[in-house]
Amino acid sequence: MTPAIEFESVVRRYGALRAVDGVSFRVGRGEFFALLGPSGSGKTTSLRLIAGFERPDGGRIRLDGVDVAATPPYGRSVNTVFQDYALFPHLSVLDNVSYGLRRRGIGAAEARKRSLARLDMVQLASAADRSPTQLSGGQRQRVALARALVNEPSVLLLDEPLGALDLKLREEMQTELKTLQRSLGITFVFVTHDQGEALSMADRVAVFNAGRIEQLDTPRTLYQRPATEFVARFVGSANVLKGRLAERVLGRTGCYSLRAEDLRLVDATAVTRAGHATGTVIDVQYRGAASRVRIDVGGGDVLQAEVDSGRLGAAASIGASVGLAWSEDALIAVNESP
C-alpha cells in the first residue's frame, strides 16, 4: 500500500540555516504520527512542508504516492489545525467550518448541513452562530478541528494543537483526539514539543533534533531503547552516563542511558559492589506519587532518581548520604550526541 506521506531526503534552508536537513520518513494510512522535538528542531517546518506552505529546497515529498512539488496548499487533500487555530474573525463559527466546503463549490444548504454535523461531533452545534472571538480556547480548538475535518482530508496535520490549553483540558483533548482518530481512520500528523503528549497519543514518533530525525520508533521503543543520548534525555529525561562519569561509576567507557525510575536509593554503607554509586542528596522535588531526588555523586556530576514518595525515608533530607543501585539491564548503550 502506498504510504500516506513520504519524505525522501527533504531539505529546507533559511539562508545558511538548514531547518530541515535531509529528512526521510514514511507515514502509513490511518497512522497517528508525532513529530517531537525542541523548538527550532525542524518539526514544524516539516509539517508546513506537508501542508504546502513551504517548498523543499531538496528531496521529494509524496502524498498518496504523488509528488507534490508543484501542488499548492489548496490542491492538497491535507487540512491543518493551526497552533493559534487561525479562525476567521469576520465569520461566524458555522461559516468558519463551512469555509472549505463552500470554496470547493458545495451548495450553501449542503455545506451547512455537513458543517452542523461536524460541529455537533465536537459538541459545539449550539455555538454555530456565534463569533469565534466569543469562544474559549478549548472551544476554538474544537472549531478548528471541525473546520479541518469537515473537508474529509486524507491527512490531518496538527501543529501543537494543545499548547494553548490548560493542563486539565489538554488531558481531555488528548483522549478525545485519540478516540477521534481511531473512529475516523484518518492519518494524523501531530507536532509537539511535549514528549508525554507524543508518547501517550502517537503510534510512532519521529524525534527531531537540529533539522534531522534522531530516532523514529514506537513510543515504547523510544522510551525503553533510546538510540541516542539526545533521545534518552529528551524523551525519557534519563540520566546519561558517559566519559569520566561512566568510567568512575560503571567502570567502563561509552555512553549509557539510565532512567531515573530504574535507580533505587539504598543505604550508603550497603554499596559494596563496583558499579554502584554513593552520593549526597542536593534536592528533592515532590511530585505526588513519586518524588525526584537529585544526588551529587562527586566531581560535579548529578544523577536523578525517581522514588516512590511513600518510601523516601531518610533520603528525603537534603545533605543525606545515600547509595544508588540499579540492575544491569537498566543500562542502555546509546550513541553520544555532539
Next chain:
Amino acid sequence: MPVGRLGSLLHVRPGLALFLLLLPPALWFGTIYLGSLLTLVLQSFYSIDDYTGAIVREPTLATLRTLVSQPAHLDIVLRTLAMALVVTVASVLVAFPLAYYMARYARGRVRTLLYVAVIAPMWTSYLVKVYAWRLILAKEGILSWFVARLGLTGGLEALLATPVVGGPSLASSYLGMALVFLYMWLPFVILPIEASLQRVPRGLLEASGDLGATPVQTFCHVVVPLAVPGIAAGSVFAFSLTLGDYVIPQVVGAPGYFIGMMVYEQQGTAGNLPLAAAFSIVPMLLVGIYLMLAKRVGAFDAL
C-alpha cells in the same frame, strides 16, 4: 518618602486626577470645535433680507430649502456628490494594490522608501501642487506631450470629446479635476488600508489556502473583508475631503460650481452667511449618511 496633600488627595480620588487632566482639552475641543460647528449650523437657519442684504436672525428653513428647490443650487450639490463618489471609488481602486504590496511584500528599506514616497507629497504646499497639476494637464502641458510621444493623441482627444467628463483640455475638464483629487487624497487612502491589511494575520491566509481556497478566493473571502475597516476609513477621507474642497475646482476643471466654491463665495463676496452655512451643512450630512451606510454593511464590525 513624604507624600504631599495633593498627592494623597489624587490617590484617594482617582476620578479627580482624570477630570483635571481632561479639562483643558475638553474645553478647547468643546468651545473651538463643537462651538463653532454649532454656530455654523445655527447660521443656516437664518436668512438674508433681499433688499438690505442684512442677516435676519429668525429661525427659518427657507435658506436650507433653496438647496433643493433652486435648480442651480441642487446642481451644485449633485455635481459635488458625483465627483466625490467617483474620486472615492477611484482612489480605493488605486490605493489598494499599493497598500497590499506595502503590507504583505515590501520589507526593510523598500518598505521605508514606499512610506516616504507616499507621505512626501504631503510635505509640499497644497497650492503649489494644485498649480503644478494645472501645468501638467494643460493643453500644451507635459501630459499631452507625453501622450503625443506615445502616439496616443487621438485617444486623448476622443476622451476629451466625451460629454460631461471631457472638455477643451484635461486642465479644463472634470476628468482632469478628478485626476487631481485622486492625486491629492491618495496618501490618506493608502495609509489606513495598508494599516488594516498589515493587521491581517498571515496564518489566516495560510488557513484559507489550507481549506482549499485559491489565492483569488482567499483575496475575496478573507483579505478584502478584513481590510474593510481600512477601506472605510480611507474612503471617508477621500469622500469628505472632495466634498469640502474649494481650491481644486477653481484652478482645474470645467467651470461648474462645487459646494466648497459656493461656501467661499457666499461668505465672502456675496456676504450671504446663511446660505454659505447651509451649503457647508451638506457635506456634513452626506458624510453622516455615508458612515451610516458603511456601518449598515458591517464596515466597522471588525474594529
